[in-house]
Amino acid sequence: MKTKPKFFFGCLAGIMIFSLLLFSSGGSAAEPVKIGVMTPLSPPGATLLGQFILRGAEMGAEYVNANGGVLGGRPLELVVEDDSGTPEKGIAGYRRLVSQKNVSAVIGQVHSSVMIAVGDLSEKLGVPIFSTQASSKAITEKHLMTAFRTHAIDPDRAKMWLNFIQEMGYKRIALLAENTDYGLGLVDETKAGMQKLGLDLELKSFVFDKKVVDLTPQLLELKAWKPDLLIDIHSVPTTAYLMVKQAYDIGLYPGTPILASFDWPGRTEFWQNLGDKGNYILFISYYHPKMQLTERGEWFKQQYHQKYGEFPIYPAFNGFGQILILADALELAQSAKPADLIAALEKGQFKSWNGTVTFERGEGPYWHQWSPPLMVLQYTQANQSPEDAPILYPPEMKTGSYKAP
Amino acid sequence: MDSLLLSQYLIAGIVIGIIYALMAIGITFIYSIMKMINWSMGEFYMMGSYLQYFLVVYFLGAHLWFVGIPLSMAVVFGVGMIIQRYLLRPMFVGEMERKDEYATVITVALMVFFRNLAVVLAGPNQFAPPDYAGPTHIGPLPVSGNRFVALIGTLVILGLFYLIVKKTWVGKALRGSAQNRVGIQTAGVNVLRVDQIAFGIGVSLAAAAGALLAPIFLVWPENGAVATMKGFEIIVIGGLGSIPGSLVAGLLLGVIESLGSVLISPSFKDVYGFILVLAILTIRPTGLFGERQRVA
Amino acid sequence: MSADGIQLLETKNLTKRFGGLVAVENLSLSIRRGEIRGIIGPNGSGKTTLMNLISGLYRATAGAIYLEAQRIDGLTPNVRTARGIIRTFQVPKVFRNMTVLENMLVPALSDSQGDRYKRHPEIVREAQALLQFVQLAHMENRLAQTLSGGQNQLLQIARGFMVQPLKLYLMDEPFAGVNPQIKSVIMESIKAMNREKGITFVIVSHEMPSVRRLCDRVSVIHEGRCIAEGTLEEVAHIPAVIEAYIGG
Ligand SMILES: Nc1ncnc2c1ncn2[C@@H]1O[C@H](COP(=O)(O)OP(=O)(O)OP(=O)(O)O)[C@@H](O)[C@H]1O
Ligand SMILES: [Mg+2]
Numbered sequence: 001m002k003t004k005p006k007f008f009f010g011c012l013a014g015i016m017i018f019s020l021l022l023f024s025s026g027g028s029a030a031e032p033v034k035i036g037v038m039t040p041l042s043p044p045g046a047t048l049l050g051q052f053i054l055r056g057a058e059m060g061a062e063y064v065n066a067n068g069g070v071l072g073g074r075p076l077e078l079v080v081e082d083d084s085g086t087p088e089k090g091i092a093g094y095r096r097l098v099s100q101k102n103v104s105a106v107i108g109q110v111h112s113s114v115m116i117a118v119g120d121l122s123e124k125l126g127v128p129i130f131s132t133q134a135s136s137k138a139i140t141e142k143h144l145m146t147a148f149r150t151h152a153i154d155p156d157r158a159k160m161w162l163n164f165i166q167e168m169g170y171k172r173i174a175l176l177a178e179n180t181d182y183g184l185g186l187v188d189e190t191k192a193g194m195q196k197l198g199l200d201l202e203l204k205s206f207v208f209d210k211k212v213v214d215l216t217p218q219l220l221e222l223k224a225w226k227p228d229l230l231i232d233i234h235s236v237p238t239t240a241y242l243m244v245k246q247a248y249d250i251g252l253y254p255g256t257p258i259l260a261s262f263d264w265p266g267r268t269e270f271w272q273n274l275g276d277k278g279n280y281i282l283f284i285s286y287y288h289p290k291m292q293l294t295e296r297g298e299w300f301k302q303q304y305h306q307k308y309g310e311f312p313i314y315p316a317f318n319g320f321g322q323i324l325i326l327a328d329a330l331e332l333a334q335s336a337k338p339a340d341l342i343a344a345l346e347k348g349q350f351k352s353w354n355g356t357v358t359f360e361r362g363e364g365p366y367w368h369q370w371s372p373p374l375m376v377l378q379y380t381q382a383n384q385s386p387e388d389a390p391i392l393y394p395p396e397m398k399t400g401s402y403k404a405p
Numbered sequence: 406m407d408s409l410l411l412s413q414y415l416i417a418g419i420v421i422g423i424i425y426a427l428m429a430i431g432i433t434f435i436y437s438i439m440k441m442i443n444w445s446m447g448e449f450y451m452m453g454s455y456l457q458y459f460l461v462v463y464f465l466g467a468h469l470w471f472v473g474i475p476l477s478m479a480v481v482f483g484v485g486m487i488i489q490r491y492l493l494r495p496m497f498v499g500e501m502e503r504k505d506e507y508a509t510v511i512t513v514a515l516m517v518f519f520r521n522l523a524v525v526l527a528g529p530n531q532f533a534p535p536d537y538a539g540p541t542h543i544g545p546l547p548v549s550g551n552r553f554v555a556l557i558g559t560l561v562i563l564g565l566f567y568l569i570v571k572k573t574w575v576g577k578a579l580r581g582s583a584q585n586r587v588g589i590q591t592a593g594v595n596v597l598r599v600d601q602i603a604f605g606i607g608v609s610l611a612a613a614a615g616a617l618l619a620p621i622f623l624v625w626p627e628n629g630a631v632a633t634m635k636g637f638e639i640i641v642i643g644g645l646g647s648i649p650g651s652l653v654a655g656l657l658l659g660v661i662e663s664l665g666s667v668l669i670s671p672s673f674k675d676v677y678g679f680i681l682v683l684a685i686l687t688i689r690p691t692g693l694f695g696e697r698q699r700v701a
Numbered sequence: 702m703s704a705d706g707i708q709l710l711e712t713k714n715l716t717k718r719f720g721g722l723v724a725v726e727n728l729s730l731s732i733r734r735g736e737i738r739g740i741i742g743p744n745g746s747g748k749t750t751l752m753n754l755i756s757g758l759y760r761a762t763a764g765a766i767y768l769e770a771q772r773i774d775g776l777t778p779n780v781r782t783a784r785g786i787i788r789t790f791q792v793p794k795v796f797r798n799m800t801v802l803e804n805m806l807v808p809a810l811s812d813s814q815g816d817r818y819k820r821h822p823e824i825v826r827e828a829q830a831l832l833q834f835v836q837l838a839h840m841e842n843r844l845a846q847t848l849s850g851g852q853n854q855l856l857q858i859a860r861g862f863m864v865q866p867l868k869l870y871l872m873d874e875p876f877a878g879v880n881p882q883i884k885s886v887i888m889e890s891i892k893a894m895n896r897e898k899g900i901t902f903v904i905v906s907h908e909m910p911s912v913r914r915l916c917d918r919v920s921v922i923h924e925g926r927c928i929a930e931g932t933l934e935e936v937a938h939i940p941a942v943i944e945a946y947i948g949g
Contacts, residue, residue, distance in 0.1 A: 249549030593811030
C-alpha cells in the first residue's frame with residue numbers, strides 16, 4: 001500500500017499543472033517597454049470588466065507596436081496581474097509588477113478600494129497607476145504624484161443623476177448601495193450634491209453586502225417605501241443582474257424605474273440573463289455607439305469587432321485608450337523611467353478614443369483627473385442593442401424621452 | 406413593522422432556506438457514509454447549472470427545462486462516480502493514515518480544477534437559461550416562477566431521496582454504511598461500491614440545486630461558492646451527518662438571514678448566518694441534530 | 702501448504718505489527734472443516750487481532766492465510782465474506798437505526814449474493830425463521846438501538862447466519878456480558894448450525910465453562926503466539942499456559 005500516496009500526489013500534481021497550463025501565456029521579444037495591466041480577473045472582483053480592459057489593452061499594444069513601437073522602435077509589452085478586486089492582492093500585484101517586472105506604469109484598476117490601497121504604495125515606489133474604471137473621488141483627492149484617471153468620478157456621476165432626477169421630477173429616491181467605497185461613496189456624494197444643488201428630495205439608502213446574491217428582503221422593504229426611482233449602486237454586474245430579476249419578480253420593477261450606476265446593462269449578456277425582464281432599465285454610460293469617436297477610437301472599434309464579433313464597450317475602449325496615452329507620453333518623455341513619464345503625463349495632451357486627454361493638477365478630486373462625457377440611456381425594447389437605446393440626458397445629446405412600461 | 410411585510414420576509418426566507426438545504430444534504434450525506442468532507446461540492450453545483458443551461462438552450466428548448474434537471478443530475482452522478490473511483494477510492498484501500506487530509510487536498514484541488522475548466526470551456530461570462538415559469542404568489546409574497554419551481558423541485562427531489570434511502574435495497578446499504586462501516590463490510594457488502602453510489606448521489610443533489618437555481622442565481626464559473634458557503638453554515642448549525650438537521654437548519658438560516666437583513670441592518674446579511682453558527686457552536690458544538698462521536 | 706481438503710482454514714507464520722508492538726507473531730493455525738475451535742488467552746494477547754486478520758479488517762505484516770487451500774490475505778473483507786467467512790465483534794456491530802429485521806437483511810445486499818435481494822419475500826421469510834430460532838422474532842420491527850447488549854449480540858450472530866454459503870464463523874467473545882438465557886440460546890445455535898450445516902466455528906472466549914461445553918479443541922494465544930493446542934483439559938495442565946495466565 002506504500003505506493004498509494006504517490007499515486008495521489010501524482011494525480012494532484014497533474015491536476016495542478018494542467019490548471020496552470022490552461023492559464024499561462026507566452027512572452028515576446030527583446031528590450032520591450034513594459035506596462036502592467038492589473039485588473040480583476042477572478043472573483044470577488046468584477047472579472048468581466050477586467051477581461052474587457054485586458055482585451056482593450058492588448059489591442060492598444062498591438063496598435064502601438066504595429067505603428068513602430070515607442071522610444072525608437074521598442075515594442076510595448078503588457079504584464080498582466082490579477083488583483084481579484086481585493087486590496088491585499090492589489091498591493092502584492094503592484095509590488096511584483098514594479099520590483100520584479102520593472103514596468104513603467106500600471107493600468108487597469110477597477111475597484112476603488114484596491115486603487116486606494118495601491119495608490120499609497122505607488123507613491124512610495126513611484127510608478128504611475130491608472131484608474132481605468134475605479135470612480136471613488138478619494139483616489140485623486142489625495143493629490144498623489146502617481147495616481148491618474150480617465151474615468152468619471154463619483155461627483156460627476158452623482159451630479160449627472162441629480163440633474164436627471166430634477167428633469168424627471170422624481171421626489172422619493174431609493175439608493176440601493178453595496179457597502180464598499182464605491183457604494184457608500186456614491187450615497188454620500190448624492191446627499192452632498194443634493195444639498196449643493198438645493199434640491200428637495202427624499203433620499204433613503206438600502207445598503208447590502210457586496211457578496212449577497214439574494215436581495216429579495218431588501219427589495220421588499222424598498223418596495224414598501226414606494227420610491228419614484230431606484231438608483232442601483234452595484235460594482236459587480238453579476239449580482240446586479242440578479243437584483244433586476246429579483247426586483248421584477250416581486251413586482252417592484254419596471255413599475256418603479258431602476259437607474260444603473262454604470263453601464264452594465266450595455267453588455268450582451270444583460271439580455272441573455274434577463275430576457276424581457278430587463279426592458280426599460282436606465283443606465284449611466286460613458287459611451288454610446290453612435291457617439292463621435294477619434295480616429296484611433298474608430299480603428300479600435302472596427303478591429304475589435306473583427307476580432308471578437310461584437311463591438312467593444314467602455315472598459316475595453318478605456319483600456320485601449322490608456323495604453324495609447326502611455327505610448328504618447330513615453331514618446332514625449334523620451335524615457336521609460338516612471339518619473340519622466342509622470343512629468344510627461346502632466347505636461348502633454350493625448351489623443352485617446354473619445355477625445356483629447358490632459359492630466360492637470362486640478363482642485364479637489366480633479367487632480368490628474370480626466371472625466372469622459374456621461375449620459376443616461378434607456379432600453380425601450382427587449383433585446384435592444386445599446387446602439388438603439390435613446391439618450392435621455394444630457395439635453396445636448398438627447399435622442400429620446402423616458403418610456404414608461 | 407407591518408405584518409404583511411413580515412410575512413413576506415418569512416416566506417422569502419423559507420423558500421431560499423429549503424433550497425440551501427439541498428446543498429447541505431448533499432455534503433452531509435457524503436460525509437455520513439464516507440466520513441470525508443467534499444470541499445468541491447460547489448463545483449458540482451456549478452456543473453449542474455452549466456449542464457442545465459446547455460441542455461435547455463441548445464438541445465431541449467425552453468419548455469423542456471424539467472427534462473434537463475434529471476439529465477443534469479444523471480451526468481453529474483456519473484462524473485461523481487468516476488471521481489470517486491479514480492481519485493477518492495485509493496485512499497480507502499489499505500490502512501492509509503490521515504484520510505481526512507487526503508480528502509481535503511483532493512477535493513480542494515478538484516475545486517480549483519473545475520473552476521478553471523469552466524472558464525476555459527465556457528468563458529468567464531455568466532448565462533441564464535430561460536425562465537421556468539411565470540411569476541406567481543405564495544400567500545402574500547409575489548414570487549418568481551423560477552423560485553416557485555425551485556422550491557417544488559427541491560421538495561420533489563428530497564422526497565425521492567427519502568424514498569431511495571428508506572425504501573430501497575440500495576438505500577439499506579447506504580444507511581448500513583453510514584451506521585456501521587465495519588459492520589457492513591464484514592456482512593459482505595463492498596463499501597467502496599456504496600461509497601461510489603453515495604458520492605454520486607451527494608454530488609447529484611448539488612447538481613440539482615445548480616440546475617434548479619440556474620435562472621435565479623445564474624450560471625458562471627464561481628456560482629457554486631455561495632451555495633457551498635451556505636451549505637457548510639447549515640451543516641454546522643444542523644449537525645454534520647444529520648439529514649433532518651440540514652433541513653431544519655436550512656430553514657432557520659433562510660429565515661434568519663431574511664429577517665435579520667431587514668429588521669436589524671441590511672448591510673451584513675451574511676453575518677447573521679455566522680452569528681447563528683457561532684451561537685450554535687457555543688451552545689451545542691455538535692449542531693442541533695449532531696450526535697456526539699460514538700466510541701464503539 | 703496442505704491441500705488435503707480436511708483443513709478449512711490455515712494461517713502460516715502470520716505476523717501483525719502496530720509500530721513497535723507485535724500483536725500477532727509467527728502464528729500458524731490449522732482449523733479442520735466442521736470443527737468448533739476455541740481461542741483463549743489472557744487480555745491483550747492478540748486474539749481480536751487474529752480475528753481481524755482472518756476477516757480482512759487488518760492486513761498482515763507477514764505470513765499467509767488460506768481458506769480451502771487458497772490464499773485469501775489480500776482480499777477485502779467483503780470478498781472474504783463472499784468466500785464464506787463471517788465474523789462477530791466483541792461489541793456487537795449492529796445497524797442501530799435499522800429494525801431487527803432490516804439488520805438481518807443487510808448480508809443479502811452483498812454483491813456475492815447476486816440478485817438474492819430481488820427474491821424479497823423469500824429472503825424475509827428466511828430471516829424471520831432465523832429470528833425465530835434465536836428467539837428474537839417478537840422484536841423484528843424494533844430498532845436495534847432499543848435492544849439490550851445481549852439481544853444485540855444475538856442479533857449480530859443471527860445476521861451472520863444469513864450469509865450464503867457460510868463455511869467459517871468467527872466469533873469474538875460472544876458470551877461476554879450476556880445473560881445465562883441468551884448464552885444458552887447462543888450455544889444451542891452454534892451447536893445446531895455446526896451439526897446440521899457443517900459450519901466451522903472459531904470462538905474467542907474467556908468463558909471457560911462455555912468453551913469446555915462447545916469446543917473440540919482450543920488454541921492458547923499468549924503475546925501473539927500460539928503456545929499450546931489441544932482439548933481444554935490438556936492445555937490446562939501445560940506449565941507455559943498456567944504461567945501465561947498467572948503472569949498475564
Ligand atoms: N489497531 C491497533 N493499533 C495498535 N495496537 C493495537 C491495535 N489493535 C490491537 N492492538 C494491540 O495489540 C495487542 C493485542 O490486542 P488484541 O485486541 O488483539 O488482544 P485480545 O487478545 O483480543 O485482548 P482481549 O482479551 O482484551 O480482548 C494489544 O496490546 C493491543 O493494545
Ligand atoms: Mg479482544
